[in-house]
Amino acid sequence: MTWLLTLAFDGTEYCGFQVQPNGQSVAAAFQDGLEAVIGFRPDIKGCSRTDAGVHALGFALSFEADVRILPEKFPLALNTKLPRDIRVLKARQVPDGFHARYAAHTKTYLYRIHNSPIDSPFEERYYCRMPGRLDEGRMQQAAAHFVGKHDFLALCAARSSAAAHGDTVRTITDCQVARQGDAVSITVTADGYLYNMVRILAGTLCEVGAGRMDPDAVPAILASRDRKNAGPTLPAKGLFLHHVDYGVL
Structure with missing residues (x-):
């Protein structure tokens, strides 16, 4: 049987999801x-x-295993064997051949900004702090330019294998900026992403919000296909994979 699990995790102590030779992975x-539970x-x-x-907040993974545990009980069993910064939220059985990456219609990311000169002692590891006041209206105006099918090479880190192969066209279906007090959030939904794409997009929007870039400069940045024309790559700690949409399974 094939399982689809939804996880939430704090990535602070990990080298990413994928197994790496240089550190502990999620x-x-x-x-x-999983091995401790199913053997x-x-x-x-x-x-x-x-x-x-x-x-x-909603990472998805799939695997094949003949597990005789009810789907509603599986997360509870797994969570007793996982580190406290990784939790399984949901488990369900899906059709054979299902692949958590290739079956995804879209993935939504959230970037969190603390727009204040003072850090929060409780959440400092879950946002990027910007001390100067950001204009979220200008940021939203710029965000609208990212929506659509574009070549996003200008928002791609140089070490990307996709860039090396010329595969840099993606479709963003939604890009929103919202403020609640000192918290500014950027949410992006797309059919795929390039290396560091959301963090560079967020950095570009912050340049707009700080008044250092015009909101209507985005189309020219994308057309240039040149990384140096976009904003900085913001820190990883502000980025969350929010959820994955698989349509109707």
């Missing part, structure tokens, strides 16, 4: 817990690799 920690270590397919330090 995948390895999850597989340790073996199946191959798991994550919906995304995620960079070091990136968090998740």
Whole structure:
């Protein structure tokens, strides 16, 4: 049988989801817990690799295993064997051949900004702090330019394998900026992402919000296909994989 699990995790202490030779990954920690519950270590397919330090509110992974545990009980069993910064929220059985990455219609990311000169002692590891006042109206005006099918090479880190192969066209279906007090959130929904794409997009929007870039400069930045014309790459700690949409399973 094939399982689809939804996880939430604090990525602070991990080198990303994917197993890496240079540090502890979310995948390895999850597989340790899974093996402790079911007695073996199946191959798991994550919906995304995620960079070091990136968090998740609704990460999806799939694997094949003949598990005689009810879906509603499976998360409870797994969570007793997982580190406290990784939690399984939901488990369900899906059709054979399902792949958490390739079956995804869209993925939604959230970037959190604390727009204040003073840090929060409780949430400092879950946002990027911007001390100067950001104009969220200008940011939203710029965000609208990202929506659609574009070549996003200008929002791609140089080490991207997709960029090396010229595969840099993606479709953003929604991009929103919202403020609640000192908290500014950027949410992006797309059919796929390039390396560091959301963090560079967020950095570009912050340049607009700070008045250092015009909102209507975005189309020219995308057309240039040149990374140096976009904003900075914001820290990984403000980024969350919010949820994955699989349509009707």
